[in-house]
Amino acid sequence: MNYWLLKSEPNEYSIDNLKKDRVTPWSGIRNYQARNFMRDHMSVGDPILFYHSSCKIPGIVGFAEVHSRPYMDYTAWDKTSIYYDKKSQPHHTTWTMIDIIYVATLKKILSLSKLRNIPSLKEMLVLKKGQRLSIQPVSEMHFKLIKNIVNL
């Protein structure tokens, strides 16, 4: 089992949206490293930290889980989609996605600034300078520490 952190801009898609939808395809990932994580390393049931970025208080806001095997990101060949990629065609796209399912919302956001103040989390990728990947692996230790901190 692997553990993950998924970034999302709450203006675009927040934990509340996920709670309402329950399950959503994680479409629109157009970064090879992030694609590879989904395609090659995610399994159904993998736990996910849901992270809000590019907002007033960035941080971890909830939990989710991988809910499907990887499959082709159909938004890549949808000309009306903001994720349209002219190099992709049905059944020949380079882009992959998975579905995720809602698990829980934190009572209070575990903010980025708070995360930075927890020494045992210092090595988390999301805390490293210049780390822009929207899908990041999280170590089991870090995941469990965070679970304890938020008491869920």
Place this chain on the structure above:
DNA sequence: GCCAACGTTGGC
């Protein structure tokens, strides 16, 4: 809104 850091593109 600024800007550092990073990924991608494209000319050569």
Place this chain on the structure above:
DNA sequence: GCCAACGTTGGC
């Protein structure tokens, strides 16, 4: 295959 230019991310 190098690398400058450009676009994007995302915290501040």
